[in-house]
Amino acid sequence: MASPIPPGPSSVRVRAPAKLNLALRVGPPRKDGFHPLATVYHAISLFDEVQATLAEPGVFEVTTTGEGAELVPDGDDHLALRAARLLAERYAADEPVGVELAVRKSIPVAGGLAGGSADAAAALLACAVVWDLDVSPEALRELGAELGSDVPFALLGGTAIGSGRGESVVPAMARGTFHWVVAFAQHGLSTPAVYRRFDEIGDPPAPADFEVPDEMLNALLAADPARLGATLTNDLQPAAIDLQPQLARTLEAGLEYGALGALVSGSGPTVAFLVGSETAAVDLGVALSADGVCRTVRRATGPAPGARIIG
């Protein structure tokens, strides 16, 4: 049984993780335009931070700094602000509230790592605490689903199986820590554009293949990076490569330099490489940077926790 969130101070800082889709099976579009997914989400230790500070009732403001901040829309299109407004509308209608949000980004914008979803998740949690609302984690996840398909997972974190349009999440059994090298691309990719190209290519998995691979779940349970590396799969990868052909070279380079597995993350263009140890991650990061196949590299581990209060 989920416990209500306890009363909070006037300013709260929350961080929320980037995600990878270790497996992403995508079916043909549904009547509502969304694509059915069978996915394995995996949160990694690359975090955006959102600080929520109590403000006068009716004041809803946001500032953004850090990685790609200039690409994040102002005002009501900002996912963190949309999250705050939605929460206020549903859970604080009787007593007007206000908030100033300060978002510090480390997750690249339009990178396929669900950075906007992380900000929405962090804002939901931070505002629930500063406004002292009685809202359960399950209720926050339901609100999150209204903001974006990846938001419920950003609240949950860890490793999880996602279904529906990605908004239904169930924790998956995983042991150990996996080491990742994440290669940021020069330019982002629009998620709807990648799904559109997926439809144009017209190669959805056969219904029998529309599930997360058993070998992947076994590798996660066994904490076996070599086995996990061999099972990474993303149905959106051909569409992302079609839109940014240089991604093929990035993937190839990482494998040549010894990665145990490689894939485009979600709708791309970020590429994730799995390695066997922290030392291997340092070596691969240096090799990829020297090769110049990407804008920049980051090391990360997974699984990481979902949205959490840090101060």
Ligand SMILES: C[C@](O)(CO)[C@H](O)COP(=O)(O)OP(=O)(O)OC[C@H]1O[C@@H](n2ccc(N)nc2=O)[C@H](O)[C@@H]1O
């Ligand atoms: C690629 C993934 O990151 C994989 O986890 C997600 O499917 C994308 O999730 P997201 O960015 O949170 O997506 P949303 O904000 O819900 O939807 C943005 C757009 O992506 C497309 N979309 C998204 C999810 C989905 N299952 N099918 C879709 O076709 C739709 O065009 C939608 O209008």
Ligand SMILES: Nc1ncnc2c1ncn2[C@@H]1O[C@H](COP(=O)(O)OP(=O)(O)OP(=O)(O)O)[C@@H](O)[C@H]1O
């Ligand atoms: N707080 C935010 N951070 C990033 N993008 C935002 C934010 N708020 C709104 N956006 C808009 O959402 C778009 C997608 O952002 P995001 O960084 O989440 O992409 P993504 O990582 O590819 O998403 P996903 O992996 O969930 O498909 C951006 O291009 C931007 O216009």
